[in-house]
Amino acid sequence: MNALSRRRFLKITGTTVGAAAAGGAALKASQILTQPRSGSKGIQKIPTYCDICFWKCGAIAYLKDGRLWKVEGNPEDPLSRGRLCPRGTGGVGAHYDPDRLKAPLLRMTKRGNEEWVEVTWDQAFDYIADRMQKIKKKYGPESVALFSHGIGGNFFKHTLKAFGTPNIAAPSFAQCRGPRDAGFRLTFGEDVSSPERTDIKNAECLVLIGSHLGENMHNSQVQEFAQAVENGATIIVVDPRFSIAASKAKYYLPIKPGTDLALILAWMNVIVKEGLYDQEYVQKYGFGFEQFATSITEYTPEWAYPETGIQPEIIRKTAREMARYKPATLVHPGRHVTWYGDDTQRSRAIALLNALLGSWGRKGGFYYPVGMDVPSYPYPAYPKTVKEKVDNPAKKYPFAHEAITTGIREATITEQPYPIKGWFVYATNLIQALPNEQETIKAIQNLDLMVVIDVIPSEIAGWADVVLPESVYLERYDDLNVEWFREPFVALRQPAVESPNDQKPNWWMAKKLAEKLGLGQYYPWNDIEEYFDVRLKSAGLSLSELKKKGIIKGAQQPIYFDEGIPADFSTPSGKIEFYSVQLAKAGFDPVPKYKRPAGGPPGYFRLLFGRAPVHSFGRTQSNRILSDMMDENEIWVNKKAATRLGVKSGDYVRLKNQDGVVSNKIKVKATERIRPDCVYMVHGFGHTSKMLKHAYMKGASDSQLITRYETDPLMGGTGMNVNFVTIVWEEA
Amino acid sequence: MARYGMVIDTTKCVGCMDCVVACKTENGTPEGFNRDWINYVVSGEFPTLNMEIRSERCNHCDNPPCVDSCPTGASHVHDVGKVVLVDDKLCIGCKACIAACPYDARYIHPEGYADKCTFCIHRVEQGLDPACVSVCPTRCMYFGDLDDPNSQVSKLLNSRKNHTLIPDAGTKPRVYYLT
């Protein structure tokens, strides 16, 4: 497979170079645009918001003599509080990345034998619209799906909804936080959502189960984490790896991977048995507590010990510590929780633990986020779709409240319940984001149209029929960011610099495509500023003020029960559901039950993965500033295990998984900071796209080794921590 | 006259490298070089571990061997805040100062001169904090006048346990780490 994708890329590179040399127009445009903005001398500051990840921090772009210089946090912004994370600070590298896509690319002949040429935007849209109409005619508009991640996808979503498809999904659900939100919905009737409503800065006891804050650089969370540390909060970290957060912890619990649910159940067992829970809170807001209490009696710390490897005294001690600080004890719900396939139940257990501690709706626990009332644009109604969404037929996953990417992928392969023949992929690298890339490739082979909108030649772009190059966030307007957070605000992303080549913003593409499809009525505005103006005016706000400040805040509002937020829960019982009737009805455990995770073959390590502070997934490896911080990942191996295997730090090895897939070469980090039964690597490296000249084959890709996954039966999430690897030596 | 120094709280630092990235964009440090860096120092055996995370850079030593060893006077102690600087117009690129610095804080800029952290004197002279200090998301870095007993840096040093790097080398560093 790898060889194939590389060959495909060779083709792309080969012909684009030729085409670019022939296409004088594109060259001229790029020459003009790399010149500094005319007439601009000195320093200019343009407020905008960051897009290196989905946190959307308020930022200020600085230009020096018309050239992009640096990006800093916008002090007015509650998300960044004037400080960006390292990736945001390195955001300028996205603009200067020489490996960026420069012009629309079109594959002229059959897939698998393709020839790429640079085309004009008009040609690209003609081609796409033509194929879309054919699919619509033959299969219906629902047979075109959109994968989209981040706010930049809003206008494509709009165009595709106008076209008539309900099949729109993001990996942030089934590959990321879906199980968490499902587990919390089942318990409290509400999501934790993003940015998380966690009141970290006020927590007196903070429990992190895998959430590796400090490596996971979601800005506000990390800032608040540091505040909690400074305030002397008791930090409890549960992680098979001695994470950055673990190094700040009073209690570090080096858990056996996959057994967290056992630990959480044992904690609850102690808290209930010793009567340490918030009795008033539970009585007032809880439903089914008695049944819950009975069903967890078996989960004693002594029972949990052989499962988790955590001493019973430590379990008791940490449970009492949590109870001591309640309700200002925050058991963090995590974010990327698609680990073992039992993730919704684990997340529900976390929700229940928080419920016992009375932290939901309380200071130092989970606050009630507030948002600004900025009405959406008064578009005409979308056409009624005839067919149901394709990703979750017959509600196979009854508690999926968003579309499942892997469900669409499966439907594309099986053509059940109906065929999917067109994929739009906006800002998500499905090859790296979804487990088992073979299945993704198989699905793609079944398509009549595959469009990728990206800023760099990602792996997924290599499989497209049409690649549309987008301007990076510093070069474009995007939809308004009306975020639900501690205080209401609306933020604007606006261009600080021009695009260096023939790249275009998503709104422009989505609008042009709609017009080609004869859906012009869905874009009653000519320019996006008109769109902003309409929305802002209806909220009583001014675009010119927003352009100047980057952000407009609303009045502070209550965010805790104590401040007057009504404690109603949109669960069937209207209460916090310790016992879930809807789960019982659907044939699931109404109170979470532990199931031991399957082990790997002897001599294999469980493969774990996570974030490095200076990279966002696989999208920043060709950003020269950020790659200068870290340009390959390493495989963390316990020092003693490494010695036993005869490898040391700095050696290059390859990893072979249980299905015989061998990774690219990767450096060993022999360290005390991890258990001996697992290995760890940072996600996003080991790029196989040759056009990513700088990042190509640097480090190894965890995604490639994730050939297996456990699907969460409640909501269809894909647990990916279920792969095992051995180390094979790299020939010198 | 001021004597600038930096105080970094290792208990809050998460080693995110934002300080390193910010230095790079602020000062246009060329690819392949960094004026500051992170050192993760782990002691103990799994799982009983301790980790000190330090954001390191030139210590602007009170007793700077780099200045002493420079044959041209390019390396010098600046009037403002006793910051140790390199005048690239005087530098011959002999690298004596690099050999002299026990912290390996210097490097040769691709243009041929010795380069290193300047304590962002260009910002400090405008009343701003150094770039690294001003971006740090955990707000664990502090900059100020060590000779002023009322400065935040002095107060922190008086009230918290702290250490410098390789004190045995006798350089008297002015970057302090709170533990």
Place this chain on the structure above:
Amino acid sequence: MNESTITRHNTLIDPALHIWGWEIPVYLFMGGLVAGIMIIAGYFTFKGQYKHNYFSSFYLPHVSLILLSGGMFALFLDLEYKIHVWRLYTTFQITSPMSWGAWILLFIYPALWLNSLVRIPQTFQGRIPLFDKLSVRINANPRAIKFIGVFNMLLGTLLGIYTGVLLSSFASRPLWNSSMLWMLFLVSGLSSAAAFVHLITTDKYERVLLAKADNSFLTLELFVFGGFITGMLTSTRVHVEAIMFILAGPYAPAFWVFVIGMGVVIPLFLQLLAVNKKIMHTPVAPIMVIAGGLILRFVIVYAGQVSHWTKLSVLK
């Protein structure tokens, strides 16, 4: 044991310092060799033995002018900002050995030149009338000759010491941070210079004389090595780790085989035999000494850069 992970990866600095390549050891070696030559040639000039020791007195100063220029050129090659090189001479930095070195080198040229004027070799006579005239005037004044001899010995000694002090002044590099280094480089320079004469001269008397001198230098060198090593071994843990780097670490083979074995012990043994007429004088021993002197500079410069206050234990 500590596990230290440093994110820095600056070119020439990481993972271990390697700012100085072949140029600096060659420069230091040439400097040491010229220093030795100046002391030897100066001594003969001072002693009025320049008539007997033909090669040492007549050709050495000329040859060393070339050697010195070669060494200086090596240094120049090492500079990263070559067009600024003149900046060395717009200032004198009293704390900087390199500044001292630059100025010492500047005085060495006239010293060597004066020494070469004491007796201009036949082939050069009559080429530059001014030089011939000066030569006549020097020869008319025995005190001038004595002065030139002393001047050369003094500057030679300074130069020899400088080549060691340049490194030993770097307290930051534990391996160099030894008060014995200047003596080591001075004695090694002397032995190399003696070996050099021994190797090149055609005069039998001179060859034997220099071989004898070389034997004392080599013997002395062994003691200085002893002092250097024990000094380090009895110093701090960091210094012990640093010296172990050449005694037992990655530089040990080069140190024991080429520097000590083939650079000192074996040639000393051979030359003792030769001086005592047990074997013939051959170029083997002096070549070994010279090569040993050069390799010594390489080992010390390379291993010294790698030696570090905090990184050493991590590197091993």
